Every structure is written in C-alpha cells, then in structure tokens.
Amino acid sequence: MAADTGVPNAGRLSAIVPEPGVRKPDPLLVMDQVTRTFGGLVAVRVEHLEVQRGAITALIGPNGAGKTTLFNVVSGFDRADGGRWSFDGQRLTGAPAHRVARRGLVRTFQLTRTLARLTVLENMLLAAPGQRGERALPALLRPLWHGQERELERRADELLDRFRLGPLRDDHAGTLSGGQRKLLELARALMTRPVMLLLDEPMAGVNPALTQSLLGHITQLRDEGLTVCFVEHDMDVVMGISDWVAVMADGHLVAEGPPHTISRNAAVVDAYLGKRHDEPQATGQKEKGNGEEKGNGEEKEE
Ligand SMILES: Nc1ncnc2c1ncn2[C@@H]1O[C@H](COP(=O)(O)OP(=O)(O)OP(=O)(O)O)[C@@H](O)[C@H]1O
Numbered sequence: 673m674a675a676d677t678g679v680p681n682a683g684r685l686s687a688i689v690p691e692p693g694v695r696k697p698d699p700l701l702v703m704d705q706v707t708r709t710f711g712g713l714v715a716v717r718v719e720h721l722e723v724q725r726g727a728i729t730a731l732i733g734p735n736g737a738g739k740t741t742l743f744n745v746v747s748g749f750d751r752a753d754g755g756r757w758s759f760d761g762q763r764l765t766g767a768p769a770h771r772v773a774r775r776g777l778v779r780t781f782q783l784t785r786t787l788a789r790l791t792v793l794e795n796m797l798l799a800a801p802g803q804r805g806e807r808a809l810p811a812l813l814r815p816l817w818h819g820q821e822r823e824l825e826r827r828a829d830e831l832l833d834r835f836r837l838g839p840l841r842d843d844h845a846g847t848l849s850g851g852q853r854k855l856l857e858l859a860r861a862l863m864t865r866p867v868m869l870l871l872d873e874p875m876a877g878v879n880p881a882l883t884q885s886l887l888g889h890i891t892q893l894r895d896e897g898l899t900v901c902f903v904e905h906d907m908d909v910v911m912g913i914s915d916w917v918a919v920m921a922d923g924h925l926v927a928e929g930p931p932h933t934i935s936r937n938a939a940v941v942d943a944y945l946g947k948r949h950d951e952p953q954a955t956g957q958k959e960k961g962n963g964e965e966k967g968n969g970e971e972k973e974e
Pocket residue numbers: 710713714715733734735736737738739740741742950
C-alpha cells in the first residue's frame with residue numbers, strides 16, 4: 673500500500689484517525705467552509721479538508737458529488753460563494769488561476785487542454801509563463817524563441833524526455849494519442865515547477881499500459897516531494913497509488929482514510945449505492961486492435 677512505502681510525509685498519515693475533516697500532520701492545502709452553489713443546487717459544501725504535503729490524495733465520489741467544482745474553486749478557475757482556503761500557510765481564498773499557479777498549485781483538466789495545432793514543444797512552452805490566456809500565446813511565443821527563453825526550452829525538452837515524448841516534440845499535439853496527450857498534460861503542468869498538482873481524472877480514457885506508465889510517473893513525482901491530489905473513478909487506480917482517500921457525496925466530504933479502509937466505510941457505501949460509476953470521459957477514446965488510443969484531433973478548450 674502506498675501509505676507504507678516509507679515516504680516520510682505520506683507514511684505519517686497512517687497514524688491518523690480516518691474521519692472527515694481530520695487534521696493532518698503537515699497540511700499543504702487547507703479548506704474551510706468552502707461553498708459553491710448553482711442556483712438552488714449546492715454543488716460543494718466542504719466544512720474542513722486538509723491535504724497532506726508530499727502525499728498522493730485521491731478525491732473520489734459518485735457523479736455530481738462536487739469533486740471537479742471543488743478543484744475549480746481552489747485553483748481559481750471558479751468562484752466560491754463562501755469559505756476560505758490556504759496553501760502552504762498563506763491565504764489563497766479567491767485568488768485567480770494564474771496567481772494560484774504562480775504560488776505552486778497547478779491543476780490539469782478532465783478534457784486535456786493541449787492545443788492540437790501547436791507542436792508538443794509549443795504546448796510545453798505556453799504553459800511556462802503561468803498558464804495565462806492561452807489564446808494570446810501564439811503572439812507571445814515568437815519572442816520565446818529568442819533570448820532568455822532558451823532555459824524554458826531546455827526544461828521542456830528535459831520533461832518531454834522524462835515522459836518519453838521527446839521524439840514527438842515537433843509534432844502537432846493533435847496527432848498524439850489520447851494517452852500521449854495525458855502525458856503531455858502532466859509534463860506541461862510541471863513546467864512551472866509546481867509544489868502541488870490537482871489532476872482531474874488523469875487516467876480517463878487511457879489504455880492499461882499507459883495507465884501504468886502514468887501511475888509510475890505520479891508515484892515518482894510524489895517520491896520527489898510533489899504533493900498530488902487527483903480525482904478518479906477507477907478504484908484500482910485509487911487503491912494502487914493513493915496514500916489517502918477523501919470521499920465526497922452531494923457536495924459534502926463524507927469520509928476520509930487510507931485506501932484500504934475506504935471501501936469498507938459505511939458512508940462511502942451509502943454514497944455509491946444506486947449511483948452509477950462514470951464512463952471514461954470524452955478524450956482518448958480507445959481504438960480497437962493496436963491497444964493504443966487516439967484523440968479526435970481537435971481539443972475542446974475550456
Ligand atoms: N457550471 C455549472 N452550472 C450548473 N451546475 C453545475 C455547474 N458545474 C457543476 N454543476 C453541478 O454541480 C454538481 C457537482 O458537479 P461536479 O462536476 O463538481 O461533480 P463531480 O463530482 O466532479 O462529478 P463527475 O464525477 O461526474 O465529474 C453537479 O450536480 C453538477 O451538475
């Protein structure tokens with residue numbers, strides 16, 4: 673089990689009482705009374721949630737539980753109706769996405785945001801200034817090729833090699849398979865040298881071989897000190913790499929604990945009872961025959 677790997681901060685979670693809102697020994701992200709409503713619908717009402725530094729935390733829950741909305745709010749891609757949250761001891765409440773990213777908290781999206789008509793390398797470089805206005809970036813890219821941005825290119829190449837995308841650096845992102853796009857999304861997120869990653873369904877639509885590769889990369893990043901929180905529906909994935917699992921249902925945090933305790937938790941069983949597990953999301957639909965999956969060539973921008 674990942675919690676017993678001897679990774680210091682992740683391992684410290686095993687001593688904690690598994691209950692919703694429990695305090696962690698070394699919390700990096702702390703949320704209090706975070707609320708987001710849409711009309712009359714309460715999408716998120718999380719009283720207290722702490723994410724342990726240096727650990728992999730899975731955020732699970734049935735469809736519509738509020739997981740993505742919570743990610744959106746704390747990463748500055750959506751506004752909250754109330755509540756406060758801090759990162760590394762500093763208030764982060766209401767900060768816009770670019771400022772959140774600059775502070776070291778970077779998120780990826782359910783539908784990969786790689787831009788199909790840019791090359792793999794360009795996709796990497798446009799992540800570098802801090803994930804701001806991607807539409808403005810083609811203009812920004814030109815000066816990137818000169819002067820001080822060489823260092824960014826070096827970092828991009830290093831990351832592409834790490835994720836085995838080096839040979840594809842000059843290909844258009846639209847020609848990558850769905851799984852390769854997921855790898856590119858992860859590599860891009862690392863361009864800003866984040867402290868913590870919020871990954872929204874990083875394995876959705878990815879074939880088993882690439883899932884293993886992604887899991888290996890995420891575990892390795894944790895072992896290097898990165899904090900990871902990810903939304904996932906596949907319980908094998910959750911059990912395989914999580915140090916800790918937080919469970920949401922109907923906007924609330926209903927359970928927390930080490931992965932092996934979660935499936936036996938009554939509140940979790942209640943939350944899932946009668947609810948259907950998610951289908952893989954739109955990107956990376958699997959292609960029969962060669963075990964490799966292809967994207968549809970065009971990315972949906974969010
Ligand atoms: N922009 C929006 N406008 C209206 N309702 C929304 C909006 N975004 C989310 N919701 C609603 O808020 C609730 C929580 O949605 P959210 O996408 O956060 O759930 P989730 O746990 O991520 O679900 P899934 O696992 O299916 O992605 C759902 O009822 C959803 O329909």
